[in-house]
Amino acid sequence: DIQMTQSPSSLSASVGDRVTITCRASQSISNFLNWYQQKPGKAPKLLIYAASSLQSGVPSSFSGSGSGTDFTLTISSLQPEHFATYYCQQTYSIPLTFGGGTKVEI
Amino acid sequence: EVQVVESGGGLAQPGRSLRLSCAASGFTFDDYAMHWVRQTPGKALEWVSGISWNSASIGYADSVKGRFTISRDNAKNSLYLQMNSLRAEDTAFYYCAKDIFLITGTGSFFDSWGQGTLVTVSS
Numbered sequence: 030d031i032q033m034t035q036s037p038s039s040l041s042a043s044v045g046d047r048v049t050i051t052c053r054a055s056q057s058i059s060n061f062l063n064w065y066q067q068k069p070g071k072a073p074k075l076l077i078y079a080a081s082s083l084q085s086g087v088p089s090s091f092s093g094s095g096s097g098t099d100f101t102l103t104i105s106s107l108q109p110e111h112f113a114t115y116y117c118q119q120t121y122s123i124p125l126t127f128g129g130g131t132k133v134e135i
Numbered sequence: 136e137v138q139v140v141e142s143g144g145g146l147a148q149p150g151r152s153l154r155l156s157c158a159a160s161g162f163t164f165d166d167y168a169m170h171w172v173r174q175t176p177g178k179a180l181e182w183v184s185g186i187s188w189n190s191a192s193i194g195y196a197d198s199v200k201g202r203f204t205i206s207r208d209n210a211k212n213s214l215y216l217q218m219n220s221l222r223a224e225d226t227a228f229y230y231c232a233k234d235i236f237l238i239t240g241t242g243s244f245f246d247s248w249g250q251g252t253l254v255t256v257s258s
Contacts, residue, residue: 030197061241061242063244063245065180065245067180071250072230072248072249072250072251073172073180073230073245073248074248075244075245075246078235078244079242079244084246116179116180118180118182118244118245120240120241120242120243120244121241122241123185123194123239123240124182124194124195124196124197125170125182125185125194125239125243126182127179127180127181127182128179129179130179130180
C-alpha cells in the first residue's frame, strides 16, 4: 500500500499569511494526488485534483504542485474561512490512501 | 443539485452486522463509480471501499476485506455497505462519495460527499 505523509500535522497562522502544506508519497504516484478541505462537522470538499488542477468553484488562492513523491498545497493569502483540516489523497493505486491531515488554525 | 445521503448507522455490538445505504440524486448514478470513506472522530480519513458503475470492479481496504461488502442498485440510485463481524475499531463516521469516473482507478477523485452516518461498535 502507498503511504501518504503530510507535514506539518498542524500549524498556526494569521489572516493574510501564505501557507504551504506538504504531502509525501511512499512511492512515485505521478500526479495522481488530490487535496480536500474539511471543516468541523462537515464532509470533505475537493479543492485540487491531479496535483495542480483547481476544482470548479474553488478560489484561486488555493494552488497545488508536485509530481512523483512530493506535493504541496499552497494558500496564497489565508482567509478566515480557510481555517480547516486539509488532506491529501493518492489515486495511483488501490487501496486509495489519504494523508494524516494538516489542521490550519489561528 | 448533486446529492448523496447516507443512512443506516447506529449502535452495534462487536461481531454483529449493519448495512449502510447511500441515496443519490441530481446526477446519472450509473455513470459513476462510488465509494465509502470513514473517519474516526478527530482522526484522519480512511478509504473503505469503491465500486465501478456496473459493479464489475470492486476494491476494499485491507482493514475491512472479507468482512465488508459494497454493492449498488442502479435502478434505485443507491449504494450499500454490508458490514459483518464488526469490531470496535470500525467505529467511525461513514461517508458516501461520488467518483468522477465510471471506474475507480488511477486518477480518480471524489467530487461530491454525503454528510456521513455514525457507526458505533460497542458492547
